[in-house]
Amino acid sequence: MEKEQENKIYNDAIAFFGETSQKIMVIEEMSELTKELCKELRDRGNIEDIADELADVEITLAQIKTIYNIHKMVEEHKDFKLHRFASRMEELKSKQNK
Ligand SMILES: [Mg+2]
Numbered sequence: 001m002e003k004e005q006e007n008k009i010y011n012d013a014i015a016f017f018g019e020t021s022q023k024i025m026v027i028e029e030m031s032e033l034t035k036e037l038c039k040e041l042r043d044r045g046n047i048e049d050i051a052d053e054l055a056d057v058e059i060t061l062a063q064i065k066t067i068y069n070i071h072k073m074v075e076e077h078k079d080f081k082l083h084r085f086a087s088r089m090e091e092l093k094s095k096q097n098k
Contacts, residue, residue, distance in 0.1 A: 010059075010066045019067050026060035033057050 014022055033053040039045040065071045 006062070007066070010063045014063055014067060022060065022063045022067065026057070026064050029053065029056040029060045 017025075033050070033056070036045060036050045036053045040047075040050060065074055
């Protein structure tokens, strides 16, 4: 789906259901993903169900970013954290190789 169309759906959902409802939805969807991952760890999981719940979480997280208008801020935090994570892994790898 095109980004513009996706953003329109998010804005429509927030306008129709309200910000509070969509904040509750992301919490519900994260718990559904948690449940599917727990089931998978108990060998009762289903990859299709995990993918389905991941999609729900991504859709609801995008609405949270829209509500707070923080898409760019999230990307900046993500970029910082990924670089920090990569350099910590490099440190750990170099310690292992000594
Ligand atoms: Mg769900």
